[in-house]
Amino acid sequence: xxxTNAEAxxxxxxxxxxxxxxxxxxxxLLGGFVVYATWAALQNADYFVDPYLSPxxxxxxxxxxxxxxxxxxxxxxxxxxxxxxxxxxxxxxxxCYYYRKSYYRAFFRSPPACGVRDAAKCYTxxxxxxxxLQNFHRYFFWAVWPVLFFLWIDAVKAFSFEEGIGVGLxxxxxxxxxxxxxxxxxxCHSCRHLAGGHLDGFSGHPLKHRLWRFVTRLNExxxxxxxxxxxxxxxxDVYVRLLANGVFEDPRITF
Numbered sequence: 001x002x003x004t005n006a007e008a009x010x011x012x013x014x015x016x017x018x019x020x021x022x023x024x025x026x027x028x029l030l031g032g033f034v035v036y037a038t039w040a041a042l043q044n045a046d047y048f049v050d051p052y053l054s055p056x057x058x059x060x061x062x063x064x065x066x067x068x069x070x071x072x073x074x075x076x077x078x079x080x081x082x083x084x085x086x087x088x089x090x091x092x093x094x095x096c097y098y099y100r101k102s103y104y105r106a107f108f109r110s111p112p113a114c115g116v117r118d119a120a121k122c123y124t125x126x127x128x129x130x131x132x133l134q135n136f137h138r139y140f141f142w143a144v145w146p147v148l149f150f151l152w153i154d155a156v157k158a159f160s161f162e163e164g165i166g167v168g169l170x171x172x173x174x175x176x177x178x179x180x181x182x183x184x185x186x187x188c189h190s191c192r193h194l195a196g197g198h199l200d201g202f203s204g205h206p207l208k209h210r211l212w213r214f215v216t217r218l219n220e221x222x223x224x225x226x227x228x229x230x231x232x233x234x235x236x237d238v239y240v241r242l243l244a245n246g247v248f249e250d251p252r253i254t255f
Contacts, residue, residue, distance in 0.1 A: 014115040022113065025227070026106035030099070033230055037090075040237050041082035046244035047237070051157045052170040054237040055177055057082045059150035069150060088143040089181075093230070095137035097189045098223050141190045148185060151178040161254055168252030170239060177236045180229035187218035187225050 040047075040056050047054040048066040059069035062081040073084065093099055104110050109119035126134045155178045158171040185191065196212030199205060218225070243250055 015113065019113040019116060023106035026102045029227060029230060030103060030106075033234055036234055037086070037237075040241070041080055041086055044080035044082070046241045047082070049170075049240055049243040049250070050162070051160055052168075052174060052240050052243065052250075053154050053157075054240045055151055055154075055174075055181075055233050056086065056237045058154050059085060059147070061085065069153075085147060088140065088147050091136070092140040092144045092185075093226075095134045095140055096226065097137070098226050100134060138190045141185070141188060144185055148178070148182055151181060154178070161252065163254040166252050166254030168250045170243065170250045171252070173236050173239050177229075177232045180225065180232050183218060184222075184225045184229040186215060187222040189219065189222070191215055192219045 037056060040054075044064075045066075047057040048060075050067075053060065053067055053069075057065070057080075060067060060081050061070055061084050062068070062073040062077045063071050063075045064078060065071075065081050073081075077084075105112055109116075111118050124131075126132055151174075155171075155174045158174045159165055159167060161168070192212065192215045195215040196202065196205065196208045199208065202209040202212070242248065
């Protein structure tokens with residue numbers, strides 16, 4: 001007969017150390033990002049300063065965009081254009097295998113840590129709504145790549161100013177942001193599976209083996225890349241927002 005977590009642990013915890021400290025970064029970084037990104041997406045302002053477009057609004061698909069990427073949605077759409085695209089990267093992050101471990105422990109206390117009783121009395125896994133939606137991670141993986149494509153277009157546009165071609169601090173910020181988000185997507189477990197993890201053996205597949213080894217090296221740092229890229233997305237939006245509000249001028253060199 002299976003023994004539940006509650007039956008195995010008498011009392012709230014068997015731990016004597018401050019086990020909850022491990023969940024603090026998730027509360028601060030992930031929780032803080034969700035709050036900030038929601039606020040920024042609902043502002044519908046201060047997300048573009050020529051030639052910089054915030055990643056929270058890219059690609060900008062509505063006619064009411066400050067700088068439309070593609071006008072797919074006409075003037076009838078009056079809400080923030082960020083709402084049209086954030087479902088893809090947001091869903092990709094929310095269903096990420098690494099983030100699941102982090103926020104299951106921090107927010108759902110399932111499980112909080114080794115030797116600590118679960119908040120729930122029983123465990124049903126990801127077989128019921130809403131956790132059953134976690135199984136869509138492999139599909140969000142494909143949905144996020146068009147967004148990355150346009151982020152790289154934005155990064156290239158960031159080299160073009162009214163004075164000519166050049167490099168600004170904002171250029172560096174957008175390029176670094178696109179690079180980190182690409183690395184986060186490539187280091188994903190789903191990407192590793194597609195790169196060769198689905199094969200029973202690599203004999204006869206030398207190119208796929210090299211690709212799998214490259215993705216595996218990234219995958220080993222997936223957690224670190226996940227956090228750094230998350231902070232960078234928010235930081236990039238903050239930078240563009242500060243420029244839009246005239247807090248300071250973008251330092252740049254033009255040729």
